[in-house]
Amino acid sequence: MATLDQLAIEYARRILNSKQKMIEADIVAKEINELVYTQTNQEISIEDKQEIVMKLNGHLKSFPENGMGLFEKDNKEFLSLVAYINSQLRGRKK
Amino acid sequence: MTRYEFLSIICSLIAIVISLYSFRRSSAIAMGSLELQINERIGSTKRSVSDASRDMIPIISKEDLSEYEQKQLEAYAKIYNTAIEENLNAYENACEKYRDKKVDRTRFKKTFFTEIRQLVENPEYEEYFHHHKSRYKATLAVYEEWFNLEK
Numbered sequence: 001m002a003t004l005d006q007l008a009i010e011y012a013r014r015i016l017n018s019k020q021k022m023i024e025a026d027i028v029a030k031e032i033n034e035l036v037y038t039q040t041n042q043e044i045s046i047e048d049k050q051e052i053v054m055k056l057n058g059h060l061k062s063f064p065e066n067g068m069g070l071f072e073k074d075n076k077e078f079l080s081l082v083a084y085i086n087s088q089l090r091g092r093k094k
Numbered sequence: 095m096t097r098y099e100f101l102s103i104i105c106s107l108i109a110i111v112i113s114l115y116s117f118r119r120s121s122a123i124a125m126g127s128l129e130l131q132i133n134e135r136i137g138s139t140k141r142s143v144s145d146a147s148r149d150m151i152p153i154i155s156k157e158d159l160s161e162y163e164q165k166q167l168e169a170y171a172k173i174y175n176t177a178i179e180e181n182l183n184a185y186e187n188a189c190e191k192y193r194d195k196k197v198d199r200t201r202f203k204k205t206f207f208t209e210i211r212q213l214v215e216n217p218e219y220e221e222y223f224h225h226h227k228s229r230y231k232a233t234l235a236v237y238e239e240w241f242n243l244e245k
Contacts, residue, residue: 075212078140082178083218085147088154089171 004048007035008055015060028056129197132188133205139181146174182222182230185213189232203240210237 002010011028018024032052035044150170153163189210192202214223214237228234 075209078143079212079216079218081144081147082216085150085154085174086218088150089167089174 012059135184139184142177146177189236
C-alpha cells in the first residue's frame with residue numbers, strides 16, 4: 001500500500017482534475033473508507049482514515065489553483081450572482 | 095469520620111461529577127444547536143438573495159423598460175438590497191457568536207475561513223465594509239484576526 005501521504009496527494013489531484021469535484025470527492029470518501037492494509041488485507045484503522053483526510057485537506061489547500069480545503073464553504077457562485085445583478089442594476093440607473 | 099459520613103461525601107462527589115458532566119454535555123449540545131442555527135440562517139438569507147435576483151431577471155434582461163417596468167425594477171431592487179443586508183447581518187451575527195466564544199472557534203474558522211475573506215474583499219461589498227463607517231464590526235474584527243498578517 002502506498003503511504004498515507006501518497007494516497008492523499010493522489011486523491012487531491014483526482015478531485016482537482018475532476019470536472020465534477022463534489023461527485024469525485026464522494027467517490028474518494030468511499031474509497032478511503034474501503035482501504036485495506038496490503039499485508040493483512042484488513043480494513044485500515046479509523047485513525048489512518050482520519051490522517052488521510054487531514055492530509056488530503058492540506059494538499060487541496062496547497063494547490064495554487066485551489067487554495068481551499070474540504071471543510072470550508074465557498075461563496076464564489078453566490079458572489080458572482082451578486083456581481084451580475086449589481087452590474088445590471090448599475091447599468092439601469094438614470 | 096463514620097462510615098456514613100464517608101459514604102455521604104463520596105455520594106456528594108459523584109453528584110458533582112455527574113452535574114459537571116451534564117453541564118458540559120448540555121453546553122456542547124447548545125453550542126452545536128447554535129452552529130446549526132447560524133448555518134441555517136446564512137443559508138436562508140442566501141436563498142432570499144437568489145429569489146430576489148430571480149424575480150428581477152425577466153425585467154433586467156429587457157433592453158428598454160416601460161415606466162411601469164422601471165417602477166417594478168426599483169421595487170425589486172429594494173427587496174434585493176434588503177436581502178443582501180439580511181445576509182450580511184447573518185454573517186455579522188455569526189461572527190459575534192465566534193468572538194463571544196459561543197461556538198466552537200476551531201470549527202467555525204475551518205467552515206467560514208474562505209467565506210469571510212470572500213465577503214470582506216469583494217468589491218461589490220466595499221460600501222458595507224469600509225473600515226470606519228462599517229456597522230459590520232464583528233465581521234471585520236474576525237477578518238482582521240484571521241487575515242491581517244502584519245499583527
